[in-house]
Amino acid sequence: AQSVAQPEDQVNVAEGNPLTVKCTYSVSGNPYLFWYVQYPNRGLQFLLKYITGDNLVKGSYGFEAEFNKSQTSFHLKKPSALVSDSALYFCAVHQAGTALIFGKGTTLSVSS
Amino acid sequence: DVKVTQSSRYLVKRTGEKVFLECVQDMDHENMFWYRQDPGLGLRLIYFSYDVKMKEKGDIPEGYSVSREKKERFSLILESASTNQTSMYLCASSGGGSRTDTQYFGPGTRLTVL
Numbered sequence: 001a002q003s004v005a006q007p008e009d010q011v012n013v014a015e016g017n018p019l020t021v022k023c024t025y026s027v028s029g030n031p032y033l034f035w036y037v038q039y040p041n042r043g044l045q046f047l048l049k050y051i052t053g054d055n056l057v058k059g060s061y062g063f064e065a066e067f068n069k070s071q072t073s074f075h076l077k078k079p080s081a082l083v084s085d086s087a088l089y090f091c092a093v094h095q096a097g098t099a100l101i102f103g104k105g106t107t108l109s110v111s112s
Numbered sequence: 113d114v115k116v117t118q119s120s121r122y123l124v125k126r127t128g129e130k131v132f133l134e135c136v137q138d139m140d141h142e143n144m145f146w147y148r149q150d151p152g153l154g155l156r157l158i159y160f161s162y163d164v165k166m167k168e169k170g171d172i173p174e175g176y177s178v179s180r181e182k183k184e185r186f187s188l189i190l191e192s193a194s195t196n197q198t199s200m201y202l203c204a205s206s207g208g209g210s211r212t213d214t215q216y217f218g219p220g221t222r223l224t225v226l
Contacts, residue, residue, distance in 0.1 A: 009152075034214070034215075041220075041222075043116070043218050043219045044155075044202065044204075045217070046215070046216065049212070049214060051212045090154065099145060099157050099160050099170065100215060101157075102147075102155040102156075103154055104152060104153060104154040105154050
């Protein structure tokens with residue numbers, strides 16, 4: 001069965017510092033991986049996805065994610081955090097059909 | 113831009129009431145999904161549909177049903193609302209039959225059952 005784990009409930013980082021939000025996955029077959037962000041009282045917004053090819057995927061708002069097959073990880077990164085990046089981040093992996101399985105989410109808090 | 117709209121942002125209902133949550137997408141997407149979001153549990157799939165009048169159970173379908181009479185509209189129905197169905201409900205849609213298709217989400221409906 002497919003699954004995804006986000007080992008940290010919360011990540012705290014100072015503005016201007018690099019940030020990493022971790023995600024590990026377990027799939028049979030090729031992994032199709034996604035990152036979404038949710039701002040307070042809003043729906044989820046798509047950030048980026050890994051399908052195949054380059055292990056470094058670039059997405060919206062300056063975010064990128066690194067796919068590592070040997071470590072079965074897909075960590076979200078940004079070189080310089082902004083206070084406005086504070087939000088809830090979800091990693092997801094494709095399930096059967098076209099549905100996704102989501103991790104439990106990681107709250108990112110960026111302090112000024 | 114893809115637009116997914118949900119009929120209500122906030123909804124308060126009483127135990128035992130029949131509740132309808134409506135979702136409309138304007139991009140002619142084949143697939144539509146209903147999730148519920150609870151703190152510490154992430155998003156869990158309730159039902160999804162890959163075509164008009166077609167539906168598939170997700171991970172937690174108990175207590176829910178769905179209807180898709182038109183391609184652009186996907187309704188979630190709580191036949192007899194219970195307090196444990198108090199949650200944030202999120203609708204999503206995606207374009208085709210590919211597993212790599214991006215899902216686009218609506219703003220969510222926060223349902224409280226008293």
